[in-house]
Structures are given as C-alpha cells and as structure tokens.
Amino acid sequence: MSRCRIERKLDDVADTLRRAKLEAEKFRSRFDGDVEKGDYTLRTPVGTIEGTYSVTGSTVCFLVEKKPADRWRRVFSTGSIRRRPSGRGSFHWSR
Numbered sequence: 543m544s545r546c547r548i549e550r551k552l553d554d555v556a557d558t559l560r561r562a563k564l565e566a567e568k569f570r571s572r573f574d575g576d577v578e579k580g581d582y583t584l585r586t587p588v589g590t591i592e593g594t595y596s597v598t599g600s601t602v603c604f605l606v607e608k609k610p611a612d613r614w615r616r617v618f619s620t621g622s623i624r625r626r627p628s629g630r631g632s633f634h635w636s637r
Contacts (some may be wrong), residue, residue, distance in 0.1 A: 545593075545605060545606060545607055546605075546606040546609065547603065547604070547605050547606075548603070548604040548606070549601055549602070549603045549604075550601065550602050550604075551600055551601050552600055552601070552602055553600070555577055555597055555600055555602060556577050558602070559573075559575070559576075559577060559580075559602075562582075566582065566584060569584070569585055570585055571583060571584040571585045572584075575595065577597055578596070578597055579594065579595065579596045579597065580594065580595055581593065581594045581595070582594075582595065586610075588610045589609070589610025590608070590610070591606055591608065591609050591610075592606075592607055592608040592609075593605050593606040593607045593608070594607065
C-alpha cells in the first residue's frame, strides 16, 4: 500500500499538537507523542487512518502509513498535491 507524506509549517508546534490530541480524544481516536515525534490512529467516517509524525524546527511531517484504500483512491489519485495559496505546506504522495 502506498503512503502519504504531509508537511506543514506551524507557528506554535506544541500548542497545535496539544490541540490535535484533545480533538482526537473527542472522536475516540489516539494521538500520542511529544514535540519531537509521535504516532496516531484516527477514526474517520471512511475508516481508520494510522501513521507517525516528526517535528523539525517549526515543520511537522505526518506520514500516513495506513488508510482506507478503496475510498481514498480517488482522493489521492493525482500523485502529488501542493498547497498553492499560502505555500506554507505541501502534500506528497508516494506510490
């Protein structure tokens, strides 16, 4: 199965990760780790998403290692998607 890599530059990494953990708990999901690295299991309407994250400076890199295959096929079928307006983050799809 292919993996998805998402990088995002954040103003306040610690606060964003703290909020992510709180939001995950609301939906019976898991977001564990610290300001350097961690892992997550997120429940969504289309299935469970699992992966890890790492932090370098103010950039967080999320590596999606497991995702619902059939329903995501169309969403990520283009190979590489880049955020254009702000230029603050990018989405990379590896096959």
